[in-house]
Amino acid sequence: MDLIDRANDAADMLLQDAIERRQLAAQKAPSIIACGHCHNCTAPVAQGLQFCDSFCRDDWQRVQNARRRNGEQP
Numbered sequence: 001m002d003l004i005d006r007a008n009d010a011a012d013m014l015l016q017d018a019i020e021r022r023q024l025a026a027q028k029a030p031s032i033i034a035c036g037h038c039h040n041c042t043a044p045v046a047q048g049l050q051f052c053d054s055f056c057r058d059d060w061q062r063v064q065n066a067r068r069r070n071g072e073q074p
C-alpha cells in the first residue's frame, strides 16, 4: 500500500466519522421537525436532520434554554 492509498483511507475514515457524529448530533437534538433546513442557521441539511452540525444544535438549545428561563413557552 503506498502513501496515496493510505492518505485516501485516512480521509475516508475522517469523512465517515464526521457523518456519524453529525447523525448522532441530530439524534440527540430535541424533538423538532426535520424540515430540510438547519433550525439554527437555515442552511440546507440532509433529510431527517434538524441541524447542520453540533454547534448549531448547541446554539439553538442555548436560545431555547434562555427563552424557557425567561418564562417563554416553546
Ligand SMILES: [Zn+2]
Pocket (backbone or CB within 6 Å): 038, 039, 040, 041, 042, 043, 051, 052, 053, 056
Ligand atoms: Zn446550522
